[in-house]
Each structure stands twice: as C-alpha cells, then as structure tokens.
Amino acid sequence: MVxxxxxxxxxxxxxxxxxxxxxxxxxxxxLKEDRQNSHTGLNRAVLLYDNQKIIKLQADGHxxxxxxxxxxxxxxxxxxxxxxxxxxxxxIIKVGKTILELTFTAPPCEGISKSFLNGDxxxxxxxxxxxxxRWCAKVLKxxxxxxxxxxxxxx
Numbered sequence: 001m002v003x004x005x006x007x008x009x010x011x012x013x014x015x016x017x018x019x020x021x022x023x024x025x026x027x028x029x030x031l032k033e034d035r036q037n038s039h040t041g042l043n044r045a046v047l048l049y050d051n052q053k054i055i056k057l058q059a060d061g062h063x064x065x066x067x068x069x070x071x072x073x074x075x076x077x078x079x080x081x082x083x084x085x086x087x088x089x090x091x092i093i094k095v096g097k098t099i100l101e102l103t104f105t106a107p108p109c110e111g112i113s114k115s116f117l118n119g120d121x122x123x124x125x126x127x128x129x130x131x132x133x134r135w136c137a138k139v140l141k142x143x144x145x146x147x148x149x150x151x152x153x154x155x
Contacts, residue, residue: 003151005095006051007074009067010034016112018067023146026098028139031072043103044136047071048093050084053132057116057123064115069108069124071134075151085131087153094152098143105133 009018014035025032030045049071057064066074073095077083093100105126113119126133 003075003077003153005073005145005147005149005151006076007066008145008147009070009072009074016068016070016115017065018070018072020067023144024072025142025144026095026100026139027142030139034072043138044106045139046073046100046137047106048073048075048100048102048135048137050074051076053084060117062116062123068115069112069134070106073145087135092140092154093137094154095145096143096149097141098139098145099141100137101140103136103138106136108134 007020008022008024010021010024010031010033011018012033012035018034021033026046028042028045030036047070049069051066051074054064054066054074075084087102089102089104091102093102108121108124110121113121115121116123122128124132124134
C-alpha cells in the first residue's frame with residue numbers, strides 16, 4: 001500500500017492539540033519536536049491517524065482537526081483500494097529512510113474529548129468503533145520526515 005504524509009503534528013509542551021510542522025525528526029522515543037506527557041514508551045513512540053477518518057468525523061459534526069487527537073502523523077491514502085482500515089499489528093511503515101512497526105491501537109483518553117460532540121472520545125476506541133482507532137508504532141529506524149513524504153506499508 002502507498003500513502004503520503006498530510007500533516008506532521010507536535011506539541012513541545014505535551015498534550016493536545018498538536019500543531020502542524022513541515023518536518024520532524026523521528027527518534028526511538030518519538031518525534032524529537034514533540035513531548036509526550038502520559039502516553040510514553042517505545043511501543044507507542046509515534047501515533048498515526050487517517051485524514052479521511054478526520055474528514056468523515058467533521059462531516060458528522062465533530063470539531064476534530066488534524067493533531068487534536070494526539071496523532072503525530074496524519075496520513076492521506078491516494079491509491080484507490082488502499083485503506084487505513086487494513087492496518088494491523090506488525091505492519092511495517094516506511095517513510096523515507098524512517099521505518100516504523102505498528103504495535104497496537106491507542107485507547108482514547110479524556111484529553112481528546114474536545115474533538116468530539118458531547119465529549120464522546122470513545123468514537124476512536126477500536127473496541128467500540130472498529131477501524132477508527134489511532135495506531136501506535138515503534139521506531140525501527142530513525143530519520144527525518146516531511147509533509148508529502150511517501151509512506152509505503154508492508155502488510
């Protein structure tokens with residue numbers, strides 16, 4: 001599968017919302033320009049989400065925007081038939097020279113509630129709403145990423 005980076009999102013103070021940057025450096029612990037407050041660990045170093053899911057949630061009236069639910073990389077799928085819905089644990093994600101491995105979907109927390117009508121952050125709970133979970137990844141190879149970089153997904 002092939003996709004591109006639509007947004008790179010960081011918050012040097014930690015938490016949400018994260019602001020957009022054009023480039024970032026991915027290290028084993030996550031994006032160098034970002035600070036993780038409570039969601040730390042090598043298996044959740046980088047958080048990924050699908051731009052099309054954000055657009056769909058916005059169409060449903062939710063005040064979500066890229067970066068407001070904590071994702072570091074917002075992905076655009078541009079080849080027909082490709083989908084974030086096909087992600088699974090163990091998939092290898094190549095972004096330029098950077099390599100990530102999907103580890104699990106992140107359980108949502110109250111900190112992202114402002115992104116949803118009535119604070120209903122369970123909308124991105126994979127157990128309740130399959131395919132809407134945010135994916136965590138560990139870093140297999142460090143490197144710099146930029147908006148527009150091609151993402152290759154080995155499933």
